[in-house]
Amino acid sequence: MNLTLGYVDMHTAGEPVRIVTKNYPVLKGKTILEKRRDARDNHDALRRAMNFEPRGHAGMYGVIPVEPSHPEAVLGVLFTHHEGYSTMCGHATLALGRYVVDQGLIEKKEPITSFAIEAPCGLLRLTCRVEKGEVIDVTFESVPAFPVKRDLVVDVPQYGAITTDISYGGAFYCILPSSRFGLDFFKTPVERLLDAAAALTDRVRATIPLSHPDADDLGFLYGTILTDDALPHEESYNLCIFAERQIDRCPTGSGVTARMALDHAKGLVKPGVKRVFRGISGEAFTGLVRGEVAGPMPQSVTVEIGGRSFYAGRGEFIIEENDPLGFGFPLAEHFADVVHSR
Secondary structure, eight states: OOHHHHHHHEETTEEEEEEEEEOOOOOOSSSSHHHHHHHHHHOOOHHHHHHSSTTOOOTTEEEEEEEOTTTTEEEEEEEESSSSSOOOOOHHHHHHHHHHHHHHHSSOOEEEEEEEEEEEEEEEEEEEEEETTEEEEEEOOOOEEEEEEEEEEEEEETTEEEEEEEEEEESSEEEEEEEGGOOOOOEEEOOHHHHHHHHHHHHHHOOOOOOOOTGGOOOSSSEEEEEEOOTTSEEEEEEEETTTTTEOOOOOHHHHHHHHHHHTTTTSSSSTTOOEEEEOOOOOEEEEEEOOOOSSSSTTTTEEEEEEEEEEEEEEEEEEOTTTTTTOOOOOOOOHHHHHHH
């Protein structure tokens, strides 16, 4: 018997968001994190089918809507990528703002429609600007964000001693300018920047334990964000390498959150001052620190992230029961990997 999955495709600053709309099984668990474990342990073939080739690609990102457990949330969501399941995704949250309003999950009000959704990292409060019945742009208020490690020196193979910061914005990131690798952010081929960021991520994951006081499931390094050397008041660029060498096309919402929290802790940005960030697509997110909060760690703040999302398509995927590649496959780097996987 063939399986079908309905979907809507969107993008935020060029980064894809594939939202499951039909035929995904009801997940077990009272909390979002319990549902995330059920999806990972019992239904992961569906993530691969939606994200991997032949339906997806190396940069695909997904959303699985679920029943929320928080009383204020109109929707619960799980975030998916090539490696597995994230705890937070800013670009997907911005897309979900428009999606929720357009699907009628919340009453549409002009000029502002506000509501909350529940992600694995916690409750996210969204504000949609509506004009003539259309969502023009979306902002969301982050969960408490905070710096974790400052001026951490990591011995990275092939690069030597690299100084980085680690900050949390719904997920943990290493954040540092590419110049610390001796690489010009704008002139270096992206593949070389990717290699450097991935090498740091791999080394930190192997040597530096991370934990979040609210839940063990949140305690892992999601990726590395390389930046230019822009001053705190200037427009700046991010290149986020997350999961297993996946390149974020947008500035990375949770990464901008983590970066703003880090810069606030360093005294480089003040609450209420908006800053513009761009990713490899060239499209912008905005970020501003709303203020300090009584969060789970010292110097916790909430950050407001803003951006625009657009529809890219909708339809139904078919997984034929006799298709050996029906549940997707990651594109191999070497043909030896293909041989060994058979």
